Amino acid sequence: MAEVAPTGLSEVMAELAALADARTREVNEKHGDDHAVNLGKLRALAKRLRTRQDLAVQLWATQDSAARLLALLICRPKAFGRDELDAMLREARTPKVHDWLVSYVVRKSPHAEDLRLSWTADADPRVAAAGWALTTERVAKKPEGLDLAGLLDVIEAEMKDAPAPLQWDMNHCLARIGIDHPEHRARALAVGERLEVLKDYPTSPGCTSPFAPVWITEMVRRQRS
Template identity: 70%
Template structure:
């Protein structure tokens, strides 16, 4: 069995050797400055298993591929709320931002505290994280959420929101419509009137992120 590499310099060299300039060029179109295949990155994480201290060292490099690897081998519940807040604000690349939310913050005991704080943040990227966590609650734990109030905010703010924030708010709009039948007509009406992502290019076989289409298709599949 091969020895597990835990030396930071060796890991950084390994990540560098796996970088593909063509993949980096594609990723850069989405704001992600790395060229490491994500399947290869996951294979390294599987080899390393959980190594929280090493994850901290990888994060500290400010290298996108290293930070993605860090998020795969860290211990989510070991972070304090202020650490996660700082990490979110340091997460330059969209993929790092998304993995931090989905693989770490959602598993943290501080997720709800951060959700509330981030929703009210003036930084639109930080606020988008709050909306992502809110979508998670809409689906899994809606009790206590003011769903009608969320729709009010989406109705007044989504059309003019910056891209990442707009995307996250639109996701929340769709999930309210999908999961809560009493609010579905209003969610559909808001989506139709605002027209956000109506013309978003969608590959064959994929569902459009345009909320009215998304809601209708997901409900159809569930009820089929």
């Protein structure tokens, strides 16, 4: 018999509390997160709940990170207004909530392009990072209308001294320009070599370094093989 999904906020919060594990929290805290629920178990709960926009809004309002991650899995991305998404991003306190909000909700929103333009120029580096993440998405999937040379100008001028989260997303954008747009590849490689951002980033065996020249070269090699 299929397990019955909890119906209300209090039931869901009780189930999240039951799923919480001290070891999971300890591991997550090393990455700046504070949720104590295994993400596989969180996704299983979301699958049982299915889409529940009303419950998603209530879960987000609790400010609990596990509840907010669950909210992002069961919400309707297109149901949120532009200002609502902007406020949610600024409230996102942990990296995982921030990343899931951008990846699972904002990218599917009709307000994504408006927010991309606004966020990229924001003084808050965490907000600007979200703008660059959305820009990277466009570079890879919908580059029409983007000034790729202009993006490279900004990256060359600002990435070296950018705060870590923003620097990471700018570097990702640099790599995608080099990978997906051959006409800009030589410059992207040159910018990466000159700035040396993430050149010494520890990389596990079998994984590709996030250092843009290495990343670009490896991904292009795979495309050609």
